[in-house]
Amino acid sequence: MKVVTVVGARPQFIKAAPVSRVLRKVGQEILVHTGQHYDKVMSDVFFEELNIPRPDYHLHVGSKSHGEQTGAMLAKVEEVLLKEKPDCLLVYGDTNSTLAGALAAAKLHIPVAHVEAGLRSFNRRMPEEINRVLTDHVSKWLFCPTETAVHHLQNEGITAGVHLSGDVMLDAVNxxxxxxxxxxxxxxxxxxxxxxxxxxxxxxxxxxxxxxxxxxxxxxxxxxxxxxxxxxxxxxxxxxxxxxxxxxxxxxxxxxxxxxxxxxxxxxxxxxxxxxxxxxxxxxxxxxxxxxxxxxxxxxxxxxxxxxxxxxxxxxxxxxxxxxxxxxxxxxIPPVFGDGKAAEKIVSQLMGE
CATH class of the missing domain: 3.40.50.2000 (Glycogen Phosphorylase B;)
Structure with missing residues (x-):
């Protein structure tokens, strides 16, 4: 299976690391860095420390208004997808990079996998809330870190493709x-x-x-x-x-x-x-x-x-x-974020196991 992973900000580098380690043992991953976090201290250091392979594509989008940044990412991610023709696109969290990647894939009929699906603050003034809601609604695989996230999706009529994986950030911290x-x-x-x-x-x-x-x-x-x-x-x-x-x-x-x-x-x-x-x-x-x-x-x-x-x-x-x-x-306090093996569960579902 060929997977294009889109990341662009510090939290996504951390979340991607454990999944990439498992994914690359069984499939092919093409890593796309949008450049949403473009400062070396906010970006490069995480690839070095977390042993994430260097991005196959760096889009160098940088800091812009929400609309301009998302639009630039959408166009550039689309170019990558047309060239690579992956089996699926994998995104994390709730940034503009997440939404741009998901929209680009959805419009090309490439299945989308969303890690950290189902989170809701219920504050639509937050750009992150818009990003995560829209991404969930175009995703084929929705990997939820908690039971609460699963229930949020159910309340929005999303039940197909929903998986309680646990939290990949727990994998990373461990x-x-x-x-x-x-x-x-x-x-x-x-x-x-x-x-x-x-x-x-x-x-x-x-x-x-x-x-x-x-x-x-x-x-x-x-x-x-x-x-x-x-x-x-x-x-x-x-x-x-x-x-x-x-x-x-x-x-x-x-x-x-x-x-x-x-x-x-x-x-x-x-x-x-x-x-x-x-x-x-x-x-x-x-x-x-x-x-x-x-x-x-x-x-x-x-x-x-x-x-x-x-x-x-x-x-x-x-x-x-x-x-x-x-x-x-x-x-x-009970452990509500899973058992620290979210990455294995996510990759297993993507591979159809």
């Missing part, structure tokens, strides 16, 4: 956790002790593109009394400058974006994680670290229902209160 412990020097480099610091990530458009929300979050960060680390996304850095906001707290180390192994080490050793990332919420769950999510809703509702993740929006008071008072007893 595979890379020991490697991160051995290879990453981030804790010593930043002079950090385990369980002594907060880890902060901030990049989602609903926060960074809204000056009021971003100001509230920055206000909270500037009032933190705990030691904290913030690997600053290039986009967020630009928005802070645009809105004339400054992170000016001596307790907060603002650093360049880090690779996956360094990030994993920071997550595993943090005492709490503050984030607006979907992937980091799950990685916090796998690392058994309390997560404070600076959003009004999440597609990972299981983490909130189980009490490992608290939604605080962009309120600086809510953020600071959670930092001070939110605790989790992970001994009471």
């Amino acid at each position: 595979y890379n956790r020991k490697l991160a412990e051995q290879e990453s020097k981030i804790l010593s480099r930043l002079n950090l002790e385990p369980s002594s610091f907060l880890l902060i990530t901030l990049h989602r458009a609903e926060n960074t593109d809204d000056p009021k929300r971003l100001k509230e979050i920055v206000q909270a960060i500037n009032q933190l009394e705990d030691q904290a680390v913030l690997p600053l996304h290039p986009r967020t850095y630009g928005k802070l400058e645009q809105y004339q906001l400054e992170i000016a707290n001596p307790n907060v180390m603002v650093i360049e974006p880090v690779g996956y192994l360094d990030m994993l080490q920071l997550e595993v050793n943090a005492k709490k994680i503050l984030t607006d990332s979907g992937g980091v919420q799950k990685e916090a769950f796998f690392a058994q670290v309390p997560c404070i999510t600076m959003r009004d809703e999440t597609e990972w509702t299981e983490t909130v229902e189980l009490g490992t993740n608290r939604l605080v929006g962009a309120s600086h008071k809510e953020i600071l209160h959670a930092v001070s008072h939110f605790t989790v007893d992970f001994a009471q």
